[in-house]
Amino acid sequence: MTGAGERVVAGPFRVAHAAAWCVRRVTGAAAELLRERGTDPGPVSVDLLHAVESFRSERHLLVDGASPGPVWAPLSGDYGAADGWVRLHCNHPHHEAAARSVLGDDVAAGVLRRPAEQVADLVLAAGGAAAALRPAARWRGHPQGVAVAAEPLVAVDRVGDGSARPLPRADRPLAGVRVLDLTHVIAGPVCGRTLAAHGADVLHVGAAHLPTAHPLAVDTGFGKRTTHLDLRAEENRAVLRALLADGDVLVQSFRPDSLAAKGFGERDLPPGAILVSLSAYGHSGPWRTRRGFDSLVQLATGIAAGADEPVPLPAQALDHGTGWLAAFGVITALRRRAVEGGTWHVRVSLARTAHWLDGLGRIDSTEHGGPVDAYLSEVDSAFGRLRHVRVPGGLPGSPPRWDSAPRTPGADPAQWW
Structure with missing residues (x-):
């Protein structure tokens, strides 16, 4: 691993180590797959600073030299409650409406009048997204914390039969692998973006009626095509089933059981398919279906617990x-x-990743403050000239790259190349 050492981002958690470890795991696995496909991968390497900045890729994105817009909506943020802190996630209009329906137009005053966990429970019950800050020790004793700790960091389970599918010789690890990306915001789209960097044919499936965080959609859209299918209609579900039958992987980040209710759960997979489920709070326990995002999970698990306020x-x-x-x-x-x-x-889940990060120990760390230009590139796109972070991870036999710039949502037909 190359770079400037581990103390390169502020805070007590070993974020730099975690970023480099994740990049190395993927790049190493891609190298072994490439070797199995008849191409010498060469020695794998990871630049620590590059890995860290790829974990902040949305901060580096520019469109025609300017920021593509704020990532956070005005109402999203941390609020003082009667006995602690609450974070509201209001980036989607229906989440903002839910928060206001419970807390009134003066949201800060509405939070301050109530205990933190009561606020979170009320907002969630109204269809919003919120979390109360709790100490890490209390999370570890919480029934959901106990359930998450018992889950593997990455579960890879055989759930059905299917013939062996040897991959033919190729000069890229994932050449010929077809991936349906039914995800949104960051975690799921990063998975699809990473697979595309190693040669997968990734088709993002969204819908015009679903809310989209534009800057994040652009940042995570590299290497993908994008189509719209409103899965509320049976004819569109039939199209998706046909795509999956001819594909390899379906990546989804809907809340647990949501996509299964539309006929795309574990029991509905065609033989040989690979389903990837990303959740906020884990795949077991009383909170398995709870709505959540990175910032909320940081509070709920105690990752963001500071001396006086969330950090x-x-x-x-x-x-x-x-x-x-x-x-x-x-x-x-x-x-x-x-x-x-x-x-x-x-x-995989955000809460299980938080448990892993918490278990890596603590360091006294500050920002490196060094230049990051070496990790940035520019490309023309449908949105304008983009500045972005390149894919981290050295793989000499097949350097990871994106073969296309982000495309306008829904711009492509619902079909494989």
Whole structure:
């Protein structure tokens, strides 16, 4: 691992180590798959600073030299409650409406009148997104914290039969692998973006009626095509089933059981398919279906617990880390399927990534303050000239790269190349 040492981002958590570890795991797995496909991968390397800045890729994105817009909506943020702190996630209009329906127009005053956990419970019950800050020790004793700790960091489980699918010789690890990306915000899209960097054909499936965070959609859109399918209609679900039948991987970040209710759960997979499920709070326990995002999970698990107020991580590390871990799970499942066959389910979660990060120990760290230009590139796109962070991870036999710039959502037909 090359770079400037581990003390390169502010805060007590080993975020730099985590970023480099995730990049190395994926790049190493890609190297082994490339070797199995008949191409010498060469020695794998990871530049620590590059890995860290890739975990903050949305901060580096420029469109025609300017920021593409704020990532956070005005109402999103930390609020003092009667007995602690609450974070509201209001980036989507329906989440903002839910918060206002409970707290009134003066949201800060509405929070301050109530205990933190009551605020979070009320907002969630109204269909919003919120979390109360709790100490890490209290989270570890919480029923959901106990459940998450018992889950693997990356679960790769055989859930059905299927013939072995050896991958033919190729000069890229994921050449010919077809991936359906039914995800949003950061973690799931980072998984798809990472798979695309190693040669997968990634088709992002969204819908015009679903809310989109434009800067994040652009930042995570590299290497993908994008189509719209409103899965509320049976004819569109039939199109998705046909795509999956001819594909390899379906990556989804809907809340647990949501996509299964539309006919795309573990039991609905065609033989040999690989399903990837990303969740906020884990895949077991009383909170398994709870709505959540990186910033909320940081508060709920105690990662953001400061001396007097919440202190966020120096990157959306739970999101980015979970996305890279999901990509590692995909490559692992592909390698196993090539030899033993089977249908596979990969599971990761932000809360389990938080548990892993918490277990890495603490350091006294500050920002490196050094130049990052060496990790940036520019490309023309449908949105304008983009400045972005290149893919981290050295793989001489097949350097990771994106073959296309982000595209306008819904611009492509719902079909494979």
